[in-house]
Structure formats: C-alpha cells, structure tokens
Amino acid sequence: MAMSEHIAQPTNINLINSSFLIGTPILAATSLVYYSMNYGISWFEPVIFFFFYFASGLSITAGYHRLFSHRTHKGEWPLRLFYALFGAAAFQNSAIKWCSDHRRHHLKTDEDEDPYSVTDGFVWAHIGWVMVDQGDEIVEHVEDLQADKILAWQDRHIFLIGFLVGIVLPGLVGFALLGNIHGLLGGMIYGGFLRVVVVHHATFLINSAAHTWGTQPYSTANTSKDSPLLSFFTFGEGYHNFHHTFQADYRNGHRWYHWDPSKWLIQSASWFGLTKDLHKIPDKSIESRRMKATFERKVEGQYIESDYQEKLSDCVSQLRKGFTDLMERRKEFKQAKKSKKQQSKSSWKSMKEAHRNRIKQCKMKIAEARKEFKVLMESLKEKRSNKPVSA
Numbered sequence: 001m002a003m004s005e006h007i008a009q010p011t012n013i014n015l016i017n018s019s020f021l022i023g024t025p026i027l028a029a030t031s032l033v034y035y036s037m038n039y040g041i042s043w044f045e046p047v048i049f050f051f052f053y054f055a056s057g058l059s060i061t062a063g064y065h066r067l068f069s070h071r072t073h074k075g076e077w078p079l080r081l082f083y084a085l086f087g088a089a090a091f092q093n094s095a096i097k098w099c100s101d102h103r104r105h106h107l108k109t110d111e112d113e114d115p116y117s118v119t120d121g122f123v124w125a126h127i128g129w130v131m132v133d134q135g136d137e138i139v140e141h142v143e144d145l146q147a148d149k150i151l152a153w154q155d156r157h158i159f160l161i162g163f164l165v166g167i168v169l170p171g172l173v174g175f176a177l178l179g180n181i182h183g184l185l186g187g188m189i190y191g192g193f194l195r196v197v198v199v200h201h202a203t204f205l206i207n208s209a210a211h212t213w214g215t216q217p218y219s220t221a222n223t224s225k226d227s228p229l230l231s232f233f234t235f236g237e238g239y240h241n242f243h244h245t246f247q248a249d250y251r252n253g254h255r256w257y258h259w260d261p262s263k264w265l266i267q268s269a270s271w272f273g274l275t276k277d278l279h280k281i282p283d284k285s286i287e288s289r290r291m292k293a294t295f296e297r298k299v300e301g302q303y304i305e306s307d308y309q310e311k312l313s314d315c316v317s318q319l320r321k322g323f324t325d326l327m328e329r330r331k332e333f334k335q336a337k338k339s340k341k342q343q344s345k346s347s348w349k350s351m352k353e354a355h356r357n358r359i360k361q362c363k364m365k366i367a368e369a370r371k372e373f374k375v376l377m378e379s380l381k382e383k384r385s386n387k388p389v390s391a
C-alpha cells in the first residue's frame with residue numbers, strides 16, 4: 001500500500017479506535033490533575049501503577065508476542081489465562097487478532113501487506129495503522145491460537161475482560177488498600193487510565209522506533225533495529241534486529257546482561273513448571289550470522305575477489321566448529337563429574353585438569369576465529385582506502 005493510501009479520509013477513520021487512542025490520554029491527564037489537587041500522591045499510586053504496568057505490559061511482550069505469536073516456548077494454562085486477562089487489560093485487541101497482525105508483520109516486513117510498515121512513515125507505524133480502517137479485517141495464520149480455548153474465549157469477550165481487568169480491578173484493589181473513594185479513584189486513574197496510555201505507547205514504539213533508530217548487527221534485510229535504550233522502556237523488546245533475524249528465540253536480548261524482563265519472566269516461570277521447551281538459537285549461529293552481516297555491510301556495492309569470500313567462510317566454519325566442540329567438551333566434563341566419587345582424589349585431579357585443558361583449547365579456537373575475522377575486516381578497510389574497486 002502506498003503512502004498516499006494511508007492518508008485518513010473521513011470515511012476510513014476507525015472511529016472506535018481513534019476515539020479511544022485520543023480519549024485515553026485526555027482522560028488520564030484531566031483525571032490526574034483533579035486527583036492530584038484533591039488527594040496528592042503517596043506510596044499507593046506508584047505501587048498500583050507499576051503492578052498493572054508490569055502485569056499488562058509483560059502479558060503483551062512475554063505472552064502475546066513471544067508465547068502466542070512466535071511459539072518460542074510452551075506455557076501452561078494458568079499462565080496463558082493470566083496473559084489473556086492482563087493482555088486484554090492492555091487494550092490492544094485479542095491475542096488472536098494481535099498475533100494475526102504480528103505474524104503478517106514478520107512474513108511481510110516493510111512490504112505492502114505489513115500492517116504497520118515503517119516505510120509508510122513513523123506515525124503510521126506508531127499509531128496511524130490502528131486509527132485507520134485498512135479494508136476488511138483479515139485474521140489468518142492463527143489456527144493454532146483459535147484452537148486454544150482460553151484464547152478463543154478471550155477473543156469473544158475481549159472488551160468486557162479488558163474493562164473489568166484493566167479499569168474495574170485496579171479501582172477495586174485501590175478501594176481494598178485504602179478503604180475509601182480516594183483508593184477507588186487512585187486505582188482507576190493510576191492502575192487504569194494512565195497505565196493504559198503508557199503501555200500503549202511503549203508497545204507502539206516497537207513498531208515505530210525499533211524500525212527507525214538503532215543498529216543492525218544481524219541483518220539489513222529489513223528496517224528492524226537493535227536499541228538497548230528502547231529495551232529499557234519496552235520490557236526488553238528493543239533488540240528488534242535480533243528478534244527479526246531469530247524470531248524462534250524466546251530471548252530478544254540474548255546475552256545475560258541484556259535488559260530483557262520478558263526473557264527473565266519466561267525463564268523464572270520455567271522453574272515453577274509454568275513454561276517449558278524454551279527455544280534458544282545456538283551461540284554459533286548467532287555469532288556467525290553477525291560475522292556475515294558485518295562482512296556484507298563492509299563490501300556492499302563493491303566487487304570482491306573470491307578469496308575474501310573464502311576467508312570469511314573459513315572464519316565462520318572455524319568459529320562454528322569451535323562452539324560445537326566446546327559444547328561437546330563441556331558435556332563430557334559434566335558427565336565425568338558424575339563419576340567423581342568413584343575416583344581417587346589424585347586421579348580426579350588430573351582428570352579435571354585434562355578436561356579443563358580441552359575446554360580451553362576450544363575457547364582458543366573460537367578466539368582465533370574472531371581474530372582472523374578482525375584481520376580480514378582490516379584488510380578490507382585497507383583495500384577500500386588504497387584502491388577502491390568497482391564492479
């Protein structure tokens with residue numbers, strides 16, 4: 001769809017969505033002013049805000065996105081029910097419809113069929129696409145979700161569930177905490193109105209900002225970008241270039257120190273048996289993809305002799321072999337530890353040393369592959385500055 005087709009005409013504005021998206025910030029702002037003048041602010045408002053912010057935000061990112069849309073792991077029914085209830089409270093449609101749009105976004109990223117393609121503008125990708133009717137609503141590629149009784153039920157009663165869990169419940173929690181109208185109003189305003197607006201725009205930023213600003217370490221095939229800063233506001237969803245490249249991975253920030261609360265929730269839920277079969281892309285695939293993308297970026301638009309390509313292939317295969325061997329050696333060491341008790345102290349000591357050495361060898365092999373890749377990149381840089389080659 002071309003840009004011009006997205007310009008809102010009086011006939012194709014979605015009145016319900018538009019009134020909601022414009023109305024909620026106005027309602028939140030005016031009620032906040034009224035409330036603050038009458039009751040001020042204490043410990044209670046931030047507590048109720050953050051509880052509903054995390055519950056509904058994570059239901060979208062860990063639930064709607066990583067569990068339902070991408071099937072990156074399995075979730076037990078109590079967790080799926082929680083996501084269905086608090087996902088509805090985020091007022092972003094039912095999981096079935098949300099995932100239908102999202103799966104299309106991945107299948108057709110940046111193309112005409114992408115429901116929130118950033119190539120049609122930042123504002124369109126952020127909020128415009130929700131406010132304008134794009135013809136008949138298409139719900140497709142979600143048969144697996146339609147077969148889930150919890151999600152089918154949520155889809156049938158989405159607005160009622162959203163209203164009850166997203167507005168009425170925070171009001172009741174506020175009333176229970178303070179026991180008066182002050183608590184009821186505070187709950188509805190901080191846990192309801194204000195929180196809905198903040199979660200809305202945090203989610204929308206993934207479609208707009210995460211396709212506009214940031215780096216592309218893994219692929220330049222589409223507009224998706226990695227941004228640690230954005231991850232901070234979006235429950236870890238800012239590593240969007242990684243996500244578009246490896247959508248089967250339950251993590252978006254794949255390193256342990258990457259800020260990704262959705263990943264931490266999925267991991268910790270597995271300790272209680274609520275999630276299982278957490279899918280991870282192997283490190284060797286992630287790093288070799290990164291090497292290839294770095295190389296492609298460097299040589300873009302230039303004629304490159306085949307020996308450079310060969311050198312890249314050597315680095316990649318050496319790296320992959322290093323990681324495969326490392327996994328194998330670690331497994332062997334773990335196995336050996338199990339039979340530790342049957343060994344004498346001295347024989348175990350020398351055995352341990354041998355295992356550690358073999359592991360070290362693998363790590364050295366990986367480090368060597370990285371070094372060789374660096375040398376290759378340097379040689380390309382020199383080649384470029386000394387003698388630019390054209391096709």
Ligand SMILES: [Zn+2]
Nearest residue numbers: 065102106247
């Ligand atoms: Zn996705």
Ligand SMILES: [Zn+2]
Nearest residue numbers: 105207224240
């Ligand atoms: Zn995207």
